[in-house]
Amino acid sequence: MHGNKSTVEDVDVMESLFVFALIWSVGASIIDGDRPRFDQFVKQLSQKTLVNVAGKNKLPKDETLFDYYFDLIKRMPMQWTPWSKQVTEYVPPQPFEFSKVIVSTIDTVRNRYFLHHLTQSGNNILFVGESGTAKTNTIQNYLLHIDREKYSAVNINFSSRTTSLNVQKTLMDNIEKRGPVWSPLNGKKLLVFVDDLNMPQVDTYGTQQPIALLKFLTERNMMYEREGDLEAIHTKSLFWIAAMLPPGRGRNYVDPRFVSLFATFNVIFPSKDSLLRIYSSILKCHTEQFNGEVQMAASQLTPMTMSFYQSITERLPPTPSKFHYCNEAASLLTHKQKKKGLCQSLPSKYTTSSSFVRLWRNEILRVFGDRMNVQEDKDLLEKNLLPALLQQFFNTDPTLQTSVLKTPILFGSFEQNNSDTIAMYQDLKDYSNVKMVFEEVLRKYNLENNGNKIRLVLFEDALEHIVRIHRILKLPRGNALLVGVGGSGKQSLTKLATFCCNYDLFEIKLTRNYCEHDFREDLKKLYQKLGTGKDCTFLFTDAQVATSRFWN
Numbered sequence: 046m047h048g049n050k051s052t053v054e055d056v057d058v059m060e061s062l063f064v065f066a067l068i069w070s071v072g073a074s075i076i077d078g079d080r081p082r083f084d085q086f087v088k089q090l091s092q093k094t095l096v097n098v099a100g101k102n103k104l105p106k107d108e109t110l111f112d113y114y115f116d117l118i119k120r121m122p123m124q125w126t127p128w129s130k131q132v133t134e135y136v137p138p139q140p141f142e143f144s145k146v147i148v149s150t151i152d153t154v155r156n157r158y159f160l161h162h163l164t165q166s167g168n169n170i171l172f173v174g175e176s177g178t179a180k181t182n183t184i185q186n187y188l189l190h191i192d193r194e195k196y197s198a199v200n201i202n203f204s205s206r207t208t209s210l211n212v213q214k215t216l217m218d219n220i221e222k223r224g225p226v227w228s229p230l231n232g233k234k235l236l237v238f239v240d241d242l243n244m245p246q247v248d249t250y251g252t253q254q255p256i257a258l259l260k261f262l263t264e265r266n267m268m269y270e271r272e273g274d275l276e277a278i279h280t281k282s283l284f285w286i287a288a289m290l291p292p293g294r295g296r297n298y299v300d301p302r303f304v305s306l307f308a309t310f311n312v313i314f315p316s317k318d319s320l321l322r323i324y325s326s327i328l329k330c331h332t333e334q335f336n337g338e339v340q341m342a343a344s345q346l347t348p349m350t351m352s353f354y355q356s357i358t359e360r361l362p363p364t365p366s367k368f369h370y371c372n373e374a375a376s377l378l379t380h381k382q383k384k385k386g387l388c389q390s391l392p393s394k395y396t397t398s399s400s401f402v403r404l405w406r407n408e409i410l411r412v413f414g415d416r417m418n419v420q421e422d423k424d425l426l427e428k429n430l431l432p433a434l435l436q437q438f439f440n441t442d443p444t445l446q447t448s449v450l451k452t453p454i455l456f457g458s459f460e461q462n463n464s465d466t467i468a469m470y471q472d473l474k475d476y477s478n479v480k481m482v483f484e485e486v487l488r489k490y491n492l493e494n495n496g497n498k499i500r501l502v503l504f505e506d507a508l509e510h511i512v513r514i515h516r517i518l519k520l521p522r523g524n525a526l527l528v529g530v531g532g533s534g535k536q537s538l539t540k541l542a543t544f545c546c547n548y549d550l551f552e553i554k555l556t557r558n559y560c561e562h563d564f565r566e567d568l569k570k571l572y573q574k575l576g577t578g579k580d581c582t583f584l585f586t587d588a589q590v591a592t593s594r595f596w597n
């Protein structure tokens with residue numbers, strides 16, 4: 046399985062290898078709930094002794110075979126080893142970029158192991174898993190660290206608008222003709238990562254054209270020219286890594302004959318322990334420079350957030366009118382949004398546990414509360430927060446309660462002419478402070494945009510909204526979807542927040558017959574602007590969606 050060609054003569058090793066291969070071939074696509082049953086079945090078939098500490102010829106009793114691998118390389122004598130042995134300490138990415146954070150867990154090491162060994166041995170690999178199981182992250186992270194001497198990589202993101210021609214063009218840009226065969230540039234092997242594989246539209250004949258092309262290419266290593274003489278293009282050294290959401294629930298099924306060309310793995314959602322490990326590692330690392338009191342509070346916040354999250358998702362599940370409420374599967378993303386906020390804090394601004402816990406409360410209210418569209422639900426959220434805080438903090442130090450629960454709760458980074466935004470994410474304490482800042486911003490805006498003045502009365506609700514929008518615009522990769530009745534100031538507040546961030550505002554202008562082509566041209570202009578290093582807010586309203594194709 047991993048290209049180690051040395052002969053194995055030990056029967057026990059052979060048998061163990063067979064069991065390992067069985068688990069990760071037949072069993073690899075089995076969903077989480079059925080894994081224990083499959084494990085029991087294989088253990089029974091193998092007739093091996095079950096023990097507490099697994100060895101060469103003995104299988105683990107209390108854990109499943111999915112939690113172990115047969116270590117043929119590092120361990121002498123070869124033996125069954127828990128994946129957890131490979132889990133390493135969290136190291137933040139350098140330079141720190143939140144989207145690149147990946148904390149080593151059983152799932153990530155396991156997925157990496159298969160990515161490595163299967164691509165090395167020339168197999169195609171497909172990860173199927175719910176949103177937030179880090180499919181994209183794990184694969185991209187793996188591709189970042191491949192041996193660049195031997196491999197190059199290309200990323201293709203499928204959407205419902207992807208056509209087979211798009212795919213072919215991307216591939217052709219990455220291969221060149223050498224003799225009769227097309228091969229990757231510079232004589233390397235090419236790893237093609239196709240993300241969201243099942244997204245392309247299903248046509249009248251039940252086919253997804255990009256997938257039909259890939260099937261042809263994977264199976265026969267050839268495709269045809271699209272113009273000219275329609276000559277055959279023979280390829281070599283192309284290897285495929287793909288990821289997709291499980292089919293069903295509105296997602297497309299992919300041709301099973303195509304899937305059969307891949308080693309398919311069901312990527313499971315991280316266990317509670319893994320989740321705890323992910324969040325606490327990120328927060329622990331972030332608060333290393335903070336004083337002891339804050340570090341202590343931070344260590345208590347992660348388990349608290351998790352149980353809080355569970356109780357709130359049970360009480361406020363998504364429903365048709367509240368489809369945007371969180372569900373279990375989205376938890377990693379939601380938690381990460383919150384951590385993103387916490388990671389904006391700097392030691393100089395947060396010197397006491399109360400200030401840090403207050404920041405945490407703000408992030409909870411922003412990430413969970415801001416999406417709630419009924420006051421009742423917002424109240425429930427606050428009500429649920431209290432017992433958790435009481436139990437962890439207020440009972441031991443009642444003075445904390447007043448400072449943490451004080452309203453209004455407004456956090457942001459507003460000092461202007463200072464490019465170091467992280468340094469400024471802080472408690473703004475009062476409406477009057479925020480009002481002062483924004484009245485000044487509004488005055489400046491109107492001076493600069495004489496013909497296009499914004500007339501706004503900055504009452505308290507408007508201030509709260511603008512602080513929220515501003516907070517999101519300042520977060521790396523921050524996107525906001527503002528939902529509200531017409532005239533509630535969504536656009537004006539966004540314009541003002543953008544001006545306050547010192548970003549440019551980019552909007553499309555709908556004209557008669559504005560079509561997808563115009564939209565693409567506009568997007569090109571946006572990218573050119575971004576290329577100059579200028580930060581931009583892309584303001585896009587529902588009235589500008591001339592066709593739903595714009596979404597893709």
Ligand SMILES: Nc1ncnc2c1ncn2[C@@H]1O[C@H](COP(=O)(O)OP(=O)(O)OP(=O)(O)O)[C@@H](O)[C@H]1O
Nearest residue numbers: 146147148175176177178179180181182323377381
């Ligand atoms: N072990 C981990 N360490 C750090 N972050 C993680 C880990 N696992 C998942 N995440 C985070 O969860 C989020 C989702 O990851 P990612 O986008 O890769 O998921 P996905 O499976 O590709 O989801 P989708 O199907 O929606 O594209 C990311 O923010 C990712 O960083």
Ligand SMILES: [Mg+2]
Nearest residue numbers: 180181182240
């Ligand atoms: Mg993804």
